[in-house]
Amino acid sequence: MSERPGTVRAALVGCALALGAGAPAAQVVRPDSLPPLPDRIALYGDTLSVRFDPPDLAPPAGSVRLSLAEAVRAALSENPAFAIVELEARRAENDATRGNAGMLPTLDASASVAGDWAASILGGDSAGASTSGATRLGAGVALGYTLFDGGRRGATLRRLREEARRAGLTVEAEADAVAFAVISAYLEVIRQEALVGALVEAAAVSEDRLRIENAEVSIGTAADIDAALALSDLNADRAAIVRQGVALTQARTVLGELLDLPRPEAVEATDSLAVPPAPDLAALEARAAEGNSRLRALEVGESVAREAMAEVRAEYSPRVALSAGAGVSAFDRGFLPAGDPEFGPDVSYGVTASIPIFDGGDRRRRTENARIRLEQAQMATADGRSAVRARAARLVAAARGFRQLAELEVQNRAVARQNVRVALAQFQLGFITPIDLRQVQLALLDVETRLVNAIAAAVVAEAELRLLGGQQ
Numbered sequence: 001m002s003e004r005p006g007t008v009r010a011a012l013v014g015c016a017l018a019l020g021a022g023a024p025a026a027q028v029v030r031p032d033s034l035p036p037l038p039d040r041i042a043l044y045g046d047t048l049s050v051r052f053d054p055p056d057l058a059p060p061a062g063s064v065r066l067s068l069a070e071a072v073r074a075a076l077s078e079n080p081a082f083a084i085v086e087l088e089a090r091r092a093e094n095d096a097t098r099g100n101a102g103m104l105p106t107l108d109a110s111a112s113v114a115g116d117w118a119a120s121i122l123g124g125d126s127a128g129a130s131t132s133g134a135t136r137l138g139a140g141v142a143l144g145y146t147l148f149d150g151g152r153r154g155a156t157l158r159r160l161r162e163e164a165r166r167a168g169l170t171v172e173a174e175a176d177a178v179a180f181a182v183i184s185a186y187l188e189v190i191r192q193e194a195l196v197g198a199l200v201e202a203a204a205v206s207e208d209r210l211r212i213e214n215a216e217v218s219i220g221t222a223a224d225i226d227a228a229l230a231l232s233d234l235n236a237d238r239a240a241i242v243r244q245g246v247a248l249t250q251a252r253t254v255l256g257e258l259l260d261l262p263r264p265e266a267v268e269a270t271d272s273l274a275v276p277p278a279p280d281l282a283a284l285e286a287r288a289a290e291g292n293s294r295l296r297a298l299e300v301g302e303s304v305a306r307e308a309m310a311e312v313r314a315e316y317s318p319r320v321a322l323s324a325g326a327g328v329s330a331f332d333r334g335f336l337p338a339g340d341p342e343f344g345p346d347v348s349y350g351v352t353a354s355i356p357i358f359d360g361g362d363r364r365r366r367t368e369n370a371r372i373r374l375e376q377a378q379m380a381t382a383d384g385r386s387a388v389r390a391r392a393a394r395l396v397a398a399a400r401g402f403r404q405l406a407e408l409e410v411q412n413r414a415v416a417r418q419n420v421r422v423a424l425a426q427f428q429l430g431f432i433t434p435i436d437l438r439q440v441q442l443a444l445l446d447v448e449t450r451l452v453n454a455i456a457a458a459v460v461a462e463a464e465l466r467l468l469g470g471q472q
Contacts, residue, residue: 140327150317159307198448287469309370402458
């Protein structure tokens with residue numbers, strides 16, 4: 001494998017998603033004529049603390065700052081599961097050689113020593129015993145080559161090469177899976193950050209409401225219960241920020257784990273959530289049915305099964321092998337080489353032809369199993385192709401629908417922010433009740449949440465659609 005798939009996938013993500021880093025959308029215009037909120041307010045004859053130390057939602061000191069493309073590149077470099085698949089592909093590539101397929105001659109060197117010793121007793125008298133022995137030493141080289149085997153070696157070589165190709169496609173598919181996992185985790189981080197921003201904005205409105213209620217209580221135009229309800233809603237918004245902060249930290253930890261960081265929570269996303277330019281969804285859907293790495297690996301698996309069946313069928317053919325050897329031998333009539341050994345050359349050659357006749361049905365069994373494996377591979381390819389088409393269709397529908405939702409929610413957010421601005425002014429003048437203001441405030445928070453979720457879902461769907469087609 002000449003190129004690390006991770007580099008390709010990192011480039012893909014970097015240019016395909018185009019996450020925004022532009023200026024944030026305008027916030028609610030808050031009244032600046034209100035008195036500052038005191039640290040404590042008097043309610044029901046008691047003094048209650050209004051102070052709140054918000055959680056530190058910034059990444060820890062020394063965090064790794066990464067864009068989405070950098071995060072994918074880092075994950076493909078450090079992810080252990082991906083490294084294992086790459087090593088397996090390298091092993092398969094090492095196996096795809098002519099020598100491993102048995103297409104090259106063999107040359108062996110050998111050396112041997114052999115001896116024998118015998119004793120005999122003549123006439124049953126131990127005094128007439130005699131001994132004899134001989135020692136033989138030899139060394140030589142032997143050459144062997146298969147001239148014909150019914151095409152088995154060629155089928156083996158093709159199978160090994162197809163297996164290496166399938167392993168390479170599996171690496172690409174694993175790279176796609178790792179890239180998508182990082183994309184999803186990265187988008188979850190910036191989605192949680194955006195939701196925190198929406199809650200902070202809602203808490204600011206609740207704080208303005210409490211400032212108004214506290215000022216009116218101090219001049220006697222409002223009751224303590226109005227300020228108490230305002231403080232209760234403010235604390236509810238603050239509690240939501242704390243909960244969202246926990247979710248944000250967990251999202252950072254998931255991303256850091258994918259990047260194999262020593263401190264998983266110490267990661268900072270530098271991209272911001274924005275709607276990328278609209279892609280050609282029809283083209284991406286068509287590409288998914290053709291360029292999917294896992295589907296292509298399944299198709300190559302069919303070729304592997306065909307060549308495996310050809311290997312077994314070739315065993316029914318005759319086999320012709322050539323052999324030749326040369327060496328030197330020494331013979332000594334003693335038990336150990338301690339006399340005058342006789343030396344001589346040793347040359348051999350021959351052609352062997354063989355044909356299998358009966359093996360207990362083993363070849364027939366293996367041929368049938370190879371045919372079954374081919375059928376299984378064909379069925380797996382058909383099933384995978386159907387699954388890819390269905391997945392692509394669902395992703396296209398999701399991307400299109402969430403983009404439309406995002407466009408609507410952008411308008412709704414602009415209207416909702418104006419509603420909050422007007423409602424704050426009306427509440428300050430006494431034209432609407434606290435319940436009305438709260439409803440307008442929660443409507444803005446709901447719109448912000450829907451918008452963030454719609455953008456994130458659209459980006460995730462489009463990213464998966466690109467990776468599904470192996471787009472580079």
